[in-house]
Amino acid sequence: MILKRILFLFTSVALLAGCSSGRAPExxxxxxxxxxxxxxxxxxxxxxxxxxxxxxxSDTPNSFDMSRPCSYADINDGRVTxxxxxxxxxxxxxxxxxDKYYRTVGARSVQMDSVxxxxxxxxxxxxxGNRMTGWGKIFRSGELKALSRNDTIRLxxxxxxxxxxxxxxxxxxxxxxxxxxxNIISIPIPVKGKEQITRRLEEGRIRKGDxxxxxxxxxxxxxxxxxxxxxxxxxxFLDKDNYPILVNCSMGKDRAGFLTAxxxxxxxxxxxxxxxDYMASNNHIDLRSLAYMARNLKxxxxxxxxxxxxxxxxxxxxxxxx
Numbered sequence: 637m638i639l640k641r642i643l644f645l646f647t648s649v650a651l652l653a654g655c656s657s658g659r660a661p662e663x664x665x666x667x668x669x670x671x672x673x674x675x676x677x678x679x680x681x682x683x684x685x686x687x688x689x690x691x692x693x694s695d696t697p698n699s700f701d702m703s704r705p706c707s708y709a710d711i712n713d714g715r716v717t718x719x720x721x722x723x724x725x726x727x728x729x730x731x732x733x734x735d736k737y738y739r740t741v742g743a744r745s746v747q748m749d750s751v752x753x754x755x756x757x758x759x760x761x762x763x764x765g766n767r768m769t770g771w772g773k774i775f776r777s778g779e780l781k782a783l784s785r786n787d788t789i790r791l792x793x794x795x796x797x798x799x800x801x802x803x804x805x806x807x808x809x810x811x812x813x814x815x816x817x818x819n820i821i822s823i824p825i826p827v828k829g830k831e832q833i834t835r836r837l838e839e840g841r842i843r844k845g846d847x848x849x850x851x852x853x854x855x856x857x858x859x860x861x862x863x864x865x866x867x868x869x870x871x872x873f874l875d876k877d878n879y880p881i882l883v884n885c886s887m888g889k890d891r892a893g894f895l896t897a898x899x900x901x902x903x904x905x906x907x908x909x910x911x912x913d914y915m916a917s918n919n920h921i922d923l924r925s926l927a928y929m930a931r932n933l934k935x936x937x938x939x940x941x942x943x944x945x946x947x948x949x950x951x952x953x954x955x956x957x958x
Contacts, residue, residue, distance in 0.1 A: 661685050686712065748790060753889060762905060791818075
């Protein structure tokens with residue numbers, strides 16, 4: 637029931653943005669950033685469409701100066717690059733096809749110096765393709781335990797009002813959130829069995845596959861032991877004054893990933909899309925920064941299975957919380 641209420645309220649606070657009606661072509665667009673920070677915007681139309689694509693840029697996803705396109709392209713080119721040396725302010729783009737059909741896009745990942753896995757969950761279409769999650773409403777990330785000056789500015793620019801911290805009390809005590817620009821709501825979901833598996837790693841008593849079993853058990857515990865905490869977290873999304881919201885845990889992949897899957901399920905986002913969002917953590921977590929976890933461990937190669945996302949961990953678990 638709580639998920640149905642969130643779906644209704646998400647629509648009412650414009651998390652879902654209506655798409656063009658009538659005989660509009662299907663427009664698929666994506667925004668990426670290259671190694672030096674430029675934005676690469678790609679698109680496809682179905683059916684094939686001729687004409688001109690005008691590109692508009694803004695610091696916010698809901699307000700564009702339509703009198704000043706930043707670029708033009710032939711629709712058939714399917715690609716344009718926005719060159720910038722600004723790696724502090726996040727940009728959103730409005731694509732106008734023949735001044736008739738429009739699509740807003742942003743880069744999925746937010747570049748940060750010291751925060752893992754910060755991503756915007758906007759731009760996901762519902763099952764029937766008639767609605768899209770709005771950009772700049774909900775973000776997910778790892779912990780905010782150490783922020784550079786530029787990272788603080790980046791978070792300020794995202795206008796984050798609420799941070800849902802899903803880390804356990806022991807994690808918070810060791811590394812409290814350092815961001816003072818938002819209301820921090822702590823809903824502790826402890827990492828169970830961490831001491832035992834660490835001890836087994838240190839003693840060399842862990843076998844191949846144990847890391848996967850441990851993670852599967854972790855996700856089962858989210859349903860069997862932590863449904864109350866996840867339910868409390870979901871209620872935060874009922875208040876439109878809490879937006880934009882950042883959901884985080886230690887690396888933004890398990891607890892934050894599980895809660896994000898609940899939200900996208902409530903918004904009728906297809907299973908395949910939800911799985912891709914969950915698995916994307918593997919591309920946005922720098923495992924080199926976790927080298928400390930492998931210090932003094934006799935079998936360092938066993939650390940990795942507990943720090944990557946796998947489909948079999950979440951696929952059968954996320955539908956169990958209602």
